[in-house]
Amino acid sequence: EVRKKMERKQEISKKKLLEEIGENKLPYLTPSDADFHQLWKTKYSKLIFRKSDTVPEELHQMVQESFLTLREHNCFFQDLVRIKSKDFLTPVSRILIGDPGCTYKYLNTRLFTVPWPTEGYDIKYCSPQIHDACKALMKLNDYLHIEAVRALQGQNLFDTKEIKDTTVIDREQSFATSVMEQESVSKDQSSVCVAEDDRSLKNRTSYNLTLLNYMDPLQMLYLKQEPYFGMGNMAVSWHHDENLVERSTVAVYSYSCEGELLLILKPIFKIQ
Numbered sequence: 025e026v027r028k029k030m031e032r033k034q035e036i037s038k039k040k041l042l043e044e045i046g047e048n049k050l051p052y053l054t055p056s057d058a059d060f061h062q063l064w065k066t067k068y069s070k071l072i073f074r075k076s077d078t079v080p081e082e083l084h085q086m087v088q089e090s091f092l093t094l095r096e097h098n099c100f101f102q103d104l105v106r107i108k109s110k111d112f113l114t115p116v117s118r119i120l121i122g123d124p125g126c127t128y129k130y131l132n133t134r135l136f137t138v139p140w141p142t143e144g145y146d147i148k149y150c151s152p153q154i155h156d157a158c159k160a161l162m163k164l165n166d167y168l169h170i171e172a173v174r175a176l177q178g179q180n181l182f183d184t185k186e187i188k189d190t191t192v193i194d195r196e197q198s199f200a201t202s203v204m205e206q207e208s209v210s211k212d213q214s215s216v217c218v219a220e221d222d223r224s225l226k227n228r229t230s231y232n233l234t235l236l237n238y239m240d241p242l243q244m245l246y247l248k249q250e251p252y253f254g255m256g257n258m259a260v261s262w263h264h265d266e267n268l269v270e271r272s273t274v275a276v277y278s279y280s281c282e283g284e285l286l287l288i289l290k291p292i293f294k295i296q
């Protein structure tokens with residue numbers, strides 16, 4: 025009942041927004057726009073983007089071969105999901121790979137992991153190629169985990185420095201502030217400046233599964249139009265992942281298969 029109320033509220037908000045937009049579309053920025061990087065820095069500072077050439081070529085080759093291996097072995101499946109009391113096959117095909125026993129739930133559909141090679145588990149694969157593909161994805165997870173920890177550590181150092189710099193400026197501008205007020209401000213800022221320890225960062229980035237999404241856009245003739253920005257056909261509507269724990273990190277590896285216009289997206293979710 026609570027879920028139905030939330031869905032109705034979301035539908036009303038969506039309808040109201042679309043009515044306000046009318047024939048127009050909401051503006052958005054791309055990297056070619058002058059204000060893009062300033063907006064990124066001020067509003068989406070936790071979004072980190074890495075170009076493909078910063079990732080070791082050997083890892084690229086291993087992971088992309090694993091994608092193609094899984095596709096050739098017909099390991100991707102469309103899910104039957106229920107939306108507004110109607111059943112739909114998802115336009116995107118998926119497979120979940122990760123720690124044994126982990127699951128991922130969306131639209132009241134629960135996926136169970138195909139386990140990657142894990143120490144202490146006797147996992148049987150139907151072919152050595154599937155074993156190697158799962159192992160490659162586990163290595164990508166390990167790499168992204170290390171990179172995520174480094175990125176968050178760097179952000180913490182930057183945030184702490186920025187707060188300290190702001191504190192110095194504030195003190196120069198507020199020299200006449202009473203001693204009691206200064207002590208109060210100092211206490212508030214000290215609580216903000218406490219950086220996360222390495223253990224907390226590692227917990228936030230210990231990815232325990234990977235959700236692989238695959239779609240051939242040329243085969244998808246029934247995709248809906250993106251309604252707000254005029255971005256064209258969309259495979260997945262705008263949404264938020266409701267079962268992520270607070271302050272989790274999400275890593276995404278995107279691969280477009282040359283020659284066949286195939287798109288494979290690889291989100292990795294930290295779920296507890």
